[in-house]
Amino acid sequence: MTPFSPSHAPTSHGTILIVDDDPTVLAYLKETVDIWGYHTRSAFSGPDALNIIDNHPVDLILSDQSMPGMDGLALLEHVKKNHNGLPFIMLTGHGSVDKAVLAIKSGAADYLMKPCSQDELRISIERVLKFSRLRSENLELKQYGSHRYGFNSFVTQSPLMRRAINLGEKVAAIPNATVLIYGESGTGKELLARAIHHSSGCLESRFVGVNCAGIPVGLLESELFGHAKGAFTGAEQDRQGKFDLADHGTLLLDEIGDMPLDIQPKLLRVLQERCFEKLGANNSVPLDFRVILATHRDLEKEVMYGKFRKDLFHRINSFPIFLPPLRERKEDIPLLADFFLEKFKQELGKPLPGISKSAMSILMEHPWPGNVRELRNQIERAAIITDGELIRPEHLVTDPRAERKTDTNMVHLDLRIPSEDFSLATATLHIKNIILKRSKGNKSKAAELLKVDRKQFYR
Secondary structure, three states: OOOOOHHHOOOOOOEEEEEOOOHHHHHHHHHHHHHOOOEEEEEOOHHHHHHHHHHOOOOEEEEEOOOOOOOHHHHHHHHHHHOOOOOEEEEEEOOOHHHHHHHHHHOOOEEEEEOOOHHHHHHHHHHHHHHHHHHHHHHHHHHHHHHHHOHHHOOOOOHHHHHHHHHHHHHOOOOOOOEEEEOOOOOOHHHHHHHHHHHOOOOOOOEEEEEOOOOOHHHHHHHHHOEOOOOOOOOOOOEOOHHHHOOOOEEEEEOHHHOOOOOHHHHHHHHHHOEEOOEOOOOOEEOOOEEEEEEOOOHHHHHHOOOOOHHHHHHHOOOEEEOOOHHHOHHHHHHHHHHHHHHHHHHHOOOOOOEOHHHHHHHHHOOOOOHHHHHHHHHHHHHHHOOOOOEOHHHOOOOHHHHHHHOOOOOOOOOOOOHHHOOHHHHHHHHHHHHHHHOOOOHHHHHHHHOOOHHHHHO
């Protein structure tokens, strides 16, 4: 049978190494595969093949099984050990079915009985190469996901932040564990949730996020549970809810502290029974997903104030993780600033040599109420307005000295008192000490700021 015409050549080419000790067979296979559009290399023995693999890129090996010295199985074993992932098709003679099965068990992607038709050979090559490409793309996707969403995507040297990340890494291995992430806005709650999802081996599954504070109260129930056709006026067809979409994946309920009280019992049922009912439907839908919740609120206080159900709080608070605000991990500010600067250097395609000491000093002094998100936005703004120079104070809008000059009607106090020591007397003492420190030890000035008599301040 003559080789196939070029019109049958596949659209995606690759390099195929053909190994056979029979020169006639080797020449025929090479001519056939060449015409299909592939680049080929040939070897008469196993050692020759290994030399080619070690020195040239190869996408697929097509090897005879019966060869003197190093046979096809020995070559396959060496390839598997030293070039893991390189696809291998074994050609074997009739009557060697047991060896063909052994080849598959040893890691061959396929085997063909000689003499095989050109159709069989071409289909096998295309199928194996396609699978190999998909495998490589999936590996790249996982690596990309690991870089973008994995735990190594966090830029930190803070012990507080490292502790939170370590907890996330541990709970990621327990898919049924409910996780509650506490943290102010901008601290990275969603990033941690995605890292847990990714590290659970759920990259191919959906990550579904719902901001409970960002959806109108009247729509939140339908958004979560979905609805059946005719459930209410305007429900002209069935609609999937977020619970449905997250099946076999991860559901993030962000700002759970803002969920209305009347929906909380229904959420509790979903978490306990792993099933739910669409609005207007009578049948229960079973679910299998990881639940991660996040909030900037103190849920324990919300329970005390009657704004959050006590039973739901105890159900979701089994594995809490606390993300510290940026002001409590200031050692991360230079790292994060440099990270964002490098990111915007690539995105904007302009030279950004760095951040001046005076600008960094301002960044270190700023309280960062918007946390990491605010720092990112600040660096982005500075990167845009600079012209190939160091970022300087005039490129920033976070200068605390300027804020104090323009905000003279406000007094900012940072009181940190252990709960067991808190009382009116200790709070008053802390305030006096803060004002005295700001007055640089000048008691008359401190008394003036506190609007008390100097003698009273001494007492």
